[in-house]
Amino acid sequence: MVIAALLVIFIAILVIRTLTYPFLKTDTVQEGQTPETPLTEKSIKRFAEGIRIPTVSTEVYEDTYFKPFDDFKVYLPKAYPEIYKAMDTITVNKYGLVFHWKGKNSDLKPILFLSHYDVVPVIGYNPETETASDTIFRPGDAVIPPADTIQSKWDYSPFSGAVADGRIYGRGTLDMKCMLFSLFEAADTLIAQGFQPERDIWFAFGHDEEVGGRQGAIQIAEYFKQQDLTFDAVYDEGGIIAAPGSALESIQKPLGLVGIGEKGFLTLRIKVHGIGGHASMPPAKSSLVYAAEIIEKLNNNQMPSKIISPIASFLDNIGGEMNFASQVAIANQWALKPLLISTFSKSPSSNALIRTTTAISMAKGSDAANVLTSVSEVTVNFRILPGETVDDVKKHVDKLCEGYNVEIETISAREPSAISSLDTRGFEIIKKTMAELYPKAIVSSYITIGGTDAYKYQSVSDNIYRFMPLNLSLSEQRSIHNENEHITLDNFAKMIWYFKELMTKY
Ligand SMILES: [Zn+2]
Structure with missing residues (x-):
């Protein structure tokens, strides 16, 4: 009797605690609140052409084929002349690209956006010997059939930047030239509107993240340290929006995973x-x-x-x-x-x-x-x-x-990284912006399993958030570092909107 009574009490406690537990409620959102995220032909083209430059990083740094990296350095100012006019540019260790956009109030602590423009190799594809015809981008007629059996697992050539079926194809579309180009599209739009940020905004694009970041991120972070710069928030890749059911089967909502x-x-x-x-x-x-x-x-x-x-x-x-x-x-x-x-x-x-x-x-x-x-x-x-x-x-x-x-x-x-706080302006702005862009998504802290460049910036900020607002199905998630990597135009458009909001809200 006593045992039975205790058991009943125990179960009652479990149930009461469960019913009163402060789980996040996400059912309060109304339909039709998401913002318009239009995308121009120009934005698509600028991104696709960036994909066509095969900036493949190599384990042994000296063995890197640098020509595409040089091409990329030439391409960016041609594609975004207004950014180069509005911001100071600094090159660290020849290929580390740093941009400084002065804010109105230099007393406020700056923020930093990261990206890397190197990509992992495509099996069977050698950027040094591949003929240009395989990667020719024909605007309006960008459907390029796979060149040979090596590329047959790709719907379009891996460095074609082919735009088809509402998608852009190619190595780096998800990991992670998408962030670099959406940051630049966002900044370019804001500059055209005569916008100046409240606080200083910095951008840092490394060129060897995929092989450890020793030549890019580490050196750039060192440069910031020498300049005595510290950041109120650092934004990098590391988490995405897992489409319903793709992270955990039982979660039938988009899940925004922010690596802290x-x-x-x-x-x-x-x-x-x-x-x-x-x-x-x-x-x-x-x-x-x-x-x-x-x-x-x-x-x-x-x-x-x-x-x-x-x-x-x-x-x-x-x-x-x-x-x-x-x-x-x-x-x-x-x-x-x-x-x-x-x-x-x-x-x-x-x-x-x-x-x-x-x-x-x-x-x-x-x-x-x-x-x-x-x-x-x-x-x-x-x-x-x-x-x-x-x-x-x-x-x-x-x-x-x-x-x-x-x-x-x-x-x-x-060593594992430090854990960034959730009680910061940097994280609040992610949550707020995501609530507008993906009102039904659950946005949560998370731990990034793989390594990122973000780690190297711990010396210049305590608040590092690893997240790109890319809504990815399981098959899209699997295309990262793999065959048929592609991004939907919708994702690209939403990323531009998201970064524009971060730049204006901060
Ligand atoms: Zn990456």
Whole structure:
């Protein structure tokens, strides 16, 4: 009887807490409130021509084919002469493009918009040898059939900037020349209207984000530091609007994911020693068997899970759209956190939000079938949750490797970023502008899983927001760094509108 009574009380508490929990309400919006976002032929053409310049960055900087980067530097002032008249331009490290638009009130702290104009390669496409005919842009008749089998997974040539079916095709349309060109379209329009911003606005466009940003973003951030500049807000890529159902199946609303922090990473190579020799007389355990045991230990002993603040507020924001069972779990974390964590752990994408992930990505034994090597190798890649450190992960690995004869080498490492506050003008303006542009969207803080240039600007701002208002379906999201990358004209138009609002509201 007592147990039954306690159970009833417990359930009652869960239910009451769930019903009174302050989940974000998004059902109050009326239809027909979204602003007009017209797009001119000129805007489309300027963007498409920027896509035609194949600015592919290369892992080894010295191996970069720089001609397209030079072309891009020549192209921008030709396409936007008014911007170059209205703003001061600074070039950092030859290709880092920085723009300074003076505001009316120099006492106010400036803001900074970022973008990068390098793109990832297209498999089978070499910008150095590709003939121009493959990328010819014919305005009004831009339908270019795929040139050969390599490009056959593209509806249009990857550097064609083809405009068809209400879309612009090409590498960089989403990642992320779209932001550079929508920023410039926004600024260009405002300049034409005689607008001058309240505070100084800066733009910084790096040229090697896809390979680490060492030559672009790091140097530009250093330049800002030397100038004693700090920013009230920094806006960069990192989050998008996930179309209904594309981020979480149960969320049938557009989900604006604003990255307010990003995960760090650590890649370790573990050299495992054992007895080598001929495969005809193997020892009980070879180095590769020890390596396999270490792999198993790493995989079975994941770093602890944790619901960090951006994810906690993410849950509060989306909870209202979830089923009652999920709501009970979110509203009653004091009792049901393990349940919530185990639900999150089930899918790779949500698991990545609640822990430092462990990915064993490479393993190597001997080079011959009949030879046992005395040293086998395991390579493991961690993505570190904000709040944990590179050192925490190294200690975790050391512990798991206890009792084995190993050498552990760090291949690459970066600490997780700081978490930007949600209680700032910088974030409020995103929310307000999104409420006008996508009244039905849920806008929420989030953690960016991959790395961005934004990270490098932590020395010049505490308020860094990684978000482009791109409403992307799952297949569009998958086209990033992949085949058939394209942007809808509607998305491009809305981005221009959005950045115009940010520039005028701030
Ligand atoms: Zn990018």
